[in-house]
Amino acid sequence: MTTQTAPVVDFDQVSRNFGNVRAVDGLTLSLRPGETVALLGPNGAGKSTTLDLLLGLKQPDSGAVRVFGGTAREAIVAGRVGAMLQSGGLMDEVTVAELVGLACALHPRPYKASDVMARAGIAQIASRKVNKLSGGQAQRVRFALATAGDSDLIVLDEPTTGMDVTARQSFWATMREQADQGRTVLFATHYLEEADAIADRVLVLHRGRLLADGTAAEIKARAGARRISFDLEGETDERALRELPFLTALTVSRNDSAAGSGHTVRIQSADADATVHALYGLGLYPRNLEVAGLGLEQAFVAITAAEEAKTK
């Protein structure tokens, strides 16, 4: 593999419209060598369009896309990019082995087709016709095509769609090996747990714009952070609780136990330490106190909901 100081991918103020839909809106981002990056966003956020722009399959209306310092086409011709697209049609009348063999033959730095098939978990179905595959098998074949040679960047659009849990796990184990060898991996996904578990960096896309860019932990922290829950005995002064510092959400529910009547309080706080400190400062005696981080899913919902509220 070659190394180069230029970013692997560089988007500078890239926009792309379809009619009056702004699919990608002023996107600026840069991927560094060796990163595993998740592109996360709800349906229609612009993930596929972003990947198509990166691969030169669509052209921007404005802004510039660079891949390894040049055009996408140059990078692809040089075999530096392997891609697995969402709906890429597979040739119907050929076998899995023939198709993988062709992809290897076309790659400037190919791997042996038998190794590629073994790695993608499709050696047992090598002689099967491509149009007879299940959805999950077809995805593995697409993955094999994306890894037919020694590419520096692997781009995957929702790669595990249609795979069951076991297939998904083995897919990501293989992908990790690719990343561990120093490749840059960019994948679009709906599965927040995949972004959380696999990616060093998460880009949250919404209506074509980049809403967040950081590690999963940073994104969780940015979204208003932590959940605090506890029980209080007797009457609860909800107004006093509402005045707690760094509070972003509060619910109080009745909780009658054998010990008497009381309430369960649930809080979201941007600074749990300060909130809990102030809670004791109110002279309260919280029982069963728990502090937990938001999941990436809740963080994602919080970030995109805040953006929706702003644009209304």
Ligand SMILES: Nc1ncnc2c1ncn2[C@@H]1O[C@H](COP(=O)(O)OP(=O)(O)OP(=O)(O)O)[C@@H](O)[C@H]1O
């Ligand atoms: N060829 C096209 N013609 C018209 N509109 C398009 C076209 N491609 C994408 N769009 C629109 O652009 C927006 C972004 O679509 P895109 O497919 O990039 O989103 P996505 O994040 O990949 O969504 P999904 O998760 O559903 O695949 C959507 O509103 C979509 O309807």
